[in-house]
Amino acid sequence: xRTMTSKAAQPAKVQAGPETSGSPAGGPASxxxxxxxxMGVQNLAGWLFSTPFLVLFLVFMAFPILATLVMSxxxxxxxxxxxxxxxxxxxxxxxxxxxxxxxxxxxxxxTAYFVVxxxxxxxxxGLVVAVLLNNGIDRARTFFRVGFYAxxxxxxxxxxxVWRFVLDPSDGLIAGLLSEVGLTSPDFLGSETLAxxxxxxxxxxxNLGTVMVLFIAGLxxxxxxxxxxxxxxxxxxxxxxxGITVPLLRPTLLYATVITTIGYLNVFEEPxxxxxxxxxxxxxxxxxxMYREGxxxxxxxxxxxxxxxxxxxxxxxTALQLxxxxxxxx
Amino acid sequence: xxxxxAPGAVSTAPPQKPGDTxxxxxxxxxxxxxxxxxxxxxxxxxxxxxSAPFLWMALSAFKTQTELTASPPVWIPTDWxxxxxxxxxxxxxxxxxxxxxxxxxxxxxxxxxxFCSMLGYALAKLKFAGRNKIFGLVLGALMVPGNLMLLPLxxxxxxxxxxxxxxxxxxxxxxxxxGVFLMRQFMQSIPDELLEAARMDxxxxxxxxxxxxxxxxxxxxxxxxxxxxxxxxxxxxxPLIATNDPDKYxxxxxxxxxxxxxxxxxxxxxxLMAGSLLVVLPVVVLFIALQRHFTQGIATAGMK
Numbered sequence: 001x002r003t004m005t006s007k008a009a010q011p012a013k014v015q016a017g018p019e020t021s022g023s024p025a026g027g028p029a030s031x032x033x034x035x036x037x038x039m040g041v042q043n044l045a046g047w048l049f050s051t052p053f054l055v056l057f058l059v060f061m062a063f064p065i066l067a068t069l070v071m072s073x074x075x076x077x078x079x080x081x082x083x084x085x086x087x088x089x090x091x092x093x094x095x096x097x098x099x100x101x102x103x104x105x106x107x108x109x110x111t112a113y114f115v116v117x118x119x120x121x122x123x124x125x126g127l128v129v130a131v132l133l134n135n136g137i138d139r140a141r142t143f144f145r146v147g148f149y150a151x152x153x154x155x156x157x158x159x160x161x162v163w164r165f166v167l168d169p170s171d172g173l174i175a176g177l178l179s180e181v182g183l184t185s186p187d188f189l190g191s192e193t194l195a196x197x198x199x200x201x202x203x204x205x206x207n208l209g210t211v212m213v214l215f216i217a218g219l220x221x222x223x224x225x226x227x228x229x230x231x232x233x234x235x236x237x238x239x240x241x242x243g244i245t246v247p248l249l250r251p252t253l254l255y256a257t258v259i260t261t262i263g264y265l266n267v268f269e270e271p272x273x274x275x276x277x278x279x280x281x282x283x284x285x286x287x288x289x290m291y292r293e294g295x296x297x298x299x300x301x302x303x304x305x306x307x308x309x310x311x312x313x314x315x316x317x318t319a320l321q322l323x324x325x326x327x328x329x330x
Numbered sequence: 331x332x333x334x335x336a337p338g339a340v341s342t343a344p345p346q347k348p349g350d351t352x353x354x355x356x357x358x359x360x361x362x363x364x365x366x367x368x369x370x371x372x373x374x375x376x377x378x379x380x381s382a383p384f385l386w387m388a389l390s391a392f393k394t395q396t397e398l399t400a401s402p403p404v405w406i407p408t409d410w411x412x413x414x415x416x417x418x419x420x421x422x423x424x425x426x427x428x429x430x431x432x433x434x435x436x437x438x439x440x441x442x443x444x445f446c447s448m449l450g451y452a453l454a455k456l457k458f459a460g461r462n463k464i465f466g467l468v469l470g471a472l473m474v475p476g477n478l479m480l481l482p483l484x485x486x487x488x489x490x491x492x493x494x495x496x497x498x499x500x501x502x503x504x505x506x507x508x509g510v511f512l513m514r515q516f517m518q519s520i521p522d523e524l525l526e527a528a529r530m531d532x533x534x535x536x537x538x539x540x541x542x543x544x545x546x547x548x549x550x551x552x553x554x555x556x557x558x559x560x561x562x563x564x565x566x567x568x569p570l571i572a573t574n575d576p577d578k579y580x581x582x583x584x585x586x587x588x589x590x591x592x593x594x595x596x597x598x599x600x601x602l603m604a605g606s607l608l609v610v611l612p613v614v615v616l617f618i619a620l621q622r623h624f625t626q627g628i629a630t631a632g633m634k
Binding site for chain 1: 606
């Protein structure tokens with residue numbers, strides 16, 4: 001098999017090949033000749049290697065994404081699960097209805113609330129832990145890192161079981177701690193004002209580890225010399241943090257913020273397992289709303305429209321974040 | 331478990347900065363001595379808060395009913411009991427759900443290892459028309475929220491009669507974009523000369539992929555296995571949708587159904603704590619054993 005790529009750097013090898021085509025080595029013309037045969041093989045191989053993924057991708061991802069879009073313009077309901085083609089095209093009706101649907105507007109607000117409080121909290125605490133672990137701790141680093149990361153790898157159902165008891169107003173963990181100092185615990189998950197903050201705390205607890213690991217990797221990529229130079233110049237800890245750590249950490253900060261925001265905009269599991277959207281829809285997020293409309297009431301067309309509104313919002317916010325945070329570096 | 335010692339595993343921790351103390355003892359040592367104890371105190375306090383729910387769960391699993399509902403709450407049980415575990419195993423067929431979860435997670439992991447590596451290899455090392463477009467597709471797929479696909483996926487699986495089947499649980503996760511991205515990143519670091527030499531010797535691409543490239547990226551394969559396995563093990567939403575028959579429930583779905591059914595768990599916090607502990611324990615042990623691969627994988631994805 002004569003496979004030579006465009007690697008002009010290796011004319012010697014090419015010449016050594018017994019089956020090399022007539023004009024090896026050197027010039028652009030001959031290179032194109034050699035490239036052609038190898039391109040043929042690599043082209044075929046490339047596509048063959050891509051096929052399994054592409055097939056799965058097309059059937060189980062691309063098709064559903066497009067189907068959601070199509071469904072969002074129909075009255076797709078329960079009976080269409082068996083007869084999808086019988087659904088009626090109703091144009092933009094679902095989308096129009098969404099924006100006069102108080103429940104949907106409330107779920108949008110709740111999701112925004114979750115993101116606006118949850119993302120900065122997660123990023124800030126993740127950064128603090130990462131900086132402390134990276135600069136102040138030299139022993140038992142792994143132990144601490146594992147400890148902070150453990151909630152990330154824990155099944156949401158187990159997390160929910162534990163947190164229900166942590167937050168239980170009669171015999172929960174927090175109730176117990178409060179009773180030690182003579183206070184009674186509020187009913188965290190039963191209160192319209194406290195339910196969402198409780199879920200945010202839970203989400204921060206669950207996701208802090210991911211952000212922390214990202215920041216640790218980012219911190220370790222900062223060359224030691226840069227820090228030393230700053231210290232030699234008499235920079236204090238805070239100056240060093242502000243002048244060196246933060247600017248050099250900006251790519252990581254950007255990435256962590258974007259993925260956390262996307263994750264939180266999609267928040268579903270916490271309210272689903274903890275509150276089911278209660279009390280009075282105060283923890284009903286867009287994803288949970290979509291799930292309920294789709295799988296409990298089988299308003300699948302309507303739910304699809306919801307999914308697409310959320311998707312567009314996510315795309316918009318991600319683009320905005322990339323722009324804002326990137327421009328700052330220039 | 332030997333994967334932890336995989337020879338090529340790149341440590342996320344670069345050489346510790348010896349310079350700090352060596353070159354400028356006076357300048358660097360002083361503030362350090364002051365800030366270190368403070369850092370330990372802060373981090374330890376944080377860790378205590380983070381692990382309190384876990385400790386609470388683990389300890390509660392061994393409490394008696396009186397201690398579970400005691401007020402003020404009892405932290406350390408005085409009468410350690412296995413009652414909760416016994417009751418749980420009587421009421422919930424945990425071995426069945428455990429096996430379901432293992433089967434699904436193993437199949438998902440294996441298929442990701444093969445398919446993501448194949449595409450990763452093509453994207454990193456083969457020059458073919460459309461390569462950039464496919465890579466763009468992979469990057470795009472990374473951004474799409476999973477919830478966007480749930481409804482048609484459910485309809486599709488119903489039409490294919492794959493609801494309540496392992497295939498229905500596995501196929502939507504059989505090849506993920508994250509895996510492709512990860513494998514491509516690692517495979518790019520393999521020198522082209524090595525592959526060229528093999529091609530010169532008449533090796534086909536399939537041979538090169540299996541015999542040369544795959545053994546060289548073992549650490550990346552370990553990383554991908556852990557992520558995929560845990561992702562599948564902890565997956566909740568899709569198994570919840572794709573199974574109606576309790577015999578096909580995965581562990582999280584079975585536990586969630588059990589927890590919300592008043593006839594079964596009926597107020598027995600102890601049983602639920604025991605169940606959660608049994609679901610979490612294998613994962614946490616696996617994670618602790620292989621944690622270096624986790625951090626490495628996240629770092630790779632984050633650094634791009």
